[in-house]
Amino acid sequence: MKNGITEKPDDWDKVISKLVFKKEYVRGLYRLGHFRHVLVIFGFHRMRRTLLRVHPRRDLSLGEVGVFATRSPTRPNRLGLTRVRLVGVRKNVVTVEGLDAFDGSPVYDVKPPEDEIDYFNRQARRKSR
Amino acid sequence: MKNGITEKPDDWDKVISKLVFKKEYVRGLYRLGHFRHVLVIFGFHRMRRTLLRVHPRRDLSLGEVGVFATRSPTRPNRLGLTRVRLVGVRKNVVTVEGLDAFDGSPVYDVKPPEDEIDYFNRQARRKSR
Numbered sequence: 001m002k003n004g005i006t007e008k009p010d011d012w013d014k015v016i017s018k019l020v021f022k023k024e025y026v027r028g029l030y031r032l033g034h035f036r037h038v039l040v041i042f043g044f045h046r047m048r049r050t051l052l053r054v055h056p057r058r059d060l061s062l063g064e065v066g067v068f069a070t071r072s073p074t075r076p077n078r079l080g081l082t083r084v085r086l087v088g089v090r091k092n093v094v095t096v097e098g099l100d101a102f103d104g105s106p107v108y109d110v111k112p113p114e115d116e117i118d119y120f121n122r123q124a125r126r127k128s129r
Numbered sequence: 130m131k132n133g134i135t136e137k138p139d140d141w142d143k144v145i146s147k148l149v150f151k152k153e154y155v156r157g158l159y160r161l162g163h164f165r166h167v168l169v170i171f172g173f174h175r176m177r178r179t180l181l182r183v184h185p186r187r188d189l190s191l192g193e194v195g196v197f198a199t200r201s202p203t204r205p206n207r208l209g210l211t212r213v214r215l216v217g218v219r220k221n222v223v224t225v226e227g228l229d230a231f232d233g234s235p236v237y238d239v240k241p242p243e244d245e246i247d248y249f250n251r252q253a254r255r256k257s258r
Contacts, residue, residue: 068154
């Protein structure tokens with residue numbers, strides 16, 4: 001994944017990232033562009049610490065909770081999951097907005113959000129008539 | 130993961146599954162039980178085929194789309210992601226309802242759903258007063 005982000009930005013929401021797929025997977029991206037959002041499963045590849053207890057949102061007033069009760073990157077598996085806005089799909093590159101991952105993060109999967117799948121099917125039906 | 134399901138059931142919604150964590154991760158499950166649902170990232174470990182184009186929901190009338198535009202298990206990475214109802218957490222076992230995975234599927238992560246995190250924080254604040 002490429003986005004040029006190497007330091008934590010003030011706001012991830014406007015960060016544009018390019019998810020670069022292997023050329024052999026281009027066929028698997030067909031019609032992904034019909035969705036408005038996608039779920040991205042990625043790796044927190046720069047994280048070195050594992051913390052099994054964390055303060056949610058780094059807010060010390062909240063008290064510690066287990067890392068699996070949060071989205072914290074200090075989880076043992078280093079897996080991140082974020083719903084992002086889909087900007088576009090061109091050949092083997094999926095461009096998204098709002099992915100909270102540093103430049104070079106591995107991307108493991110892209111999935112359509114459940115709440116947009118009906119919309120997508122309606123589109124598919126309409127076009128197939 | 131244990132649920133005793135070895136053949137596809139009529140309905141996954143009522144299937145109860147026990148996600149068994151390594152004992153060393155028990156601390157990481159603290160307070161997970163406050164959520165009503167969790168997102169489970171797991172592996173489609175019995176799938177042998179990779180299909181880059183599929184008919185969504187196996188509905189032939191819809192036409193083929195890329196596998197990344199679906200939730201199909203025939204994706205190259207074999208990653209599944211499902212929002213399930215959280216039944217309970219006891220020691221290293223997280224019991225959930227509605228996970229569409231066969232017995233023995235590897236579980237890679239459990240995360241709280243974004244739309245329940247505010248609820249959770251309110252609970253934490255209330256209890257800390």
